[in-house]
Amino acid sequence: AQKITQTQPGMFVQEKEAVTLDCTYDTSDQSYGLFWYKQPSSGEMIFLIYQGSYDEQNATEGRYSLNFQKARKSANLVISASQLGDSAMYFCAMREGPGGGADGLTFGKGTHLIIQP
Amino acid sequence: GAVVSQHPSRVICKSGTSVKIECRSLDFQATTMFWYRQFPKKSLMLMATSNEGSKATYEQGVEKDKFLINHASLTLSTLTVTSAHPEDSSFYICSARVTSGRPPYNEQFFGPGTRLTVL
Numbered sequence: 001a002q003k004i005t006q007t008q009p010g011m012f013v014q015e016k017e018a019v020t021l022d023c024t025y026d027t028s029d030q031s032y033g034l035f036w037y038k039q040p041s042s043g044e045m046i047f048l049i050y051q052g053s054y055d056e057q058n059a060t061e062g063r064y065s066l067n068f069q070k071a072r073k074s075a076n077l078v079i080s081a082s083q084l085g086d087s088a089m090y091f092c093a094m095r096e097g098p099g100g101g102a103d104g105l106t107f108g109k110g111t112h113l114i115i116q117p
Numbered sequence: 118g119a120v121v122s123q124h125p126s127r128v129i130c131k132s133g134t135s136v137k138i139e140c141r142s143l144d145f146q147a148t149t150m151f152w153y154r155q156f157p158k159k160s161l162m163l164m165a166t167s168n169e170g171s172k173a174t175y176e177q178g179v180e181k182d183k184f185l186i187n188h189a190s191l192t193l194s195t196l197t198v199t200s201a202h203p204e205d206s207s208f209y210i211c212s213a214r215v216t217s218g219r220p221p222y223n224e225q226f227f228g229p230g231t232r233l234t235v236l
Binding site: 037042043044045047050091093103104105106107108109110 | 151153159160161162163166176208210212224225226227229230232
């Protein structure tokens with residue numbers, strides 16, 4: 001079974017609209033971390049937001065927020081007021097275990113987001 | 118965030134040659150670095166975990182003799198693709214885990230990636 005599932009291979013969104021990118025995960029660990037990265041065509045991985053499994057509040061970073069629903073094992077990324085520069089691939093990723101960054105990340109297949117003017 | 122560099126950013130080589138890719142943490146120390154591989158329009162796949170001063174840990178299905186990893190210092194890990202073939206053509210990305218030097222500790226930061234093309 002896939003550990004990270006992103007069901008939207010591609011999305012088209014009008015500029016200034018909000019957009020939600022879906023991510024569900026599968027783990028038996030109680031302690032884990034969830035990440036979202038943006039990858040523009042240049043290839044660099046840009047960290048957007050992080051949610052720890054024990055964090056009670058949903059993470060927010062500027063226009064990015066993470067809708068964390070632990071019981072559903074879902075960690076959707078919400079981008080408010082989308083901009084043309086938001087067009088990129090977006091990856092959801094998970095680190096299993098108690099943290100400390102000792103383990104590599106497992107990535108979903110990504111969602112290609114295109115913002116239209 | 119913390120800065121990770123990779124060199125070279127792009128390399129083209131002939132089949133059968135070996136290629137070395139460097140991953141450096143510029144403003145922090147990293148006892149652990151990770152190497153990922155990404156095929157076009159695909160996701161990142163973890164290849165191996167590089168530990169300073171000890172042997173790398175490879176993911177299932179990754180040939181350790183094919184992809185040699187050396188983590189000789191707290192700021193440098195190298196990935197050598199030995200006897201490269203066209204099927205090794207890919208985007209290789211490293212990440213480094215912040216151990217000391219600057220917070221946030223224990224989080225991972227990615228390098229800009231190296232695009233390898235084997236002719």
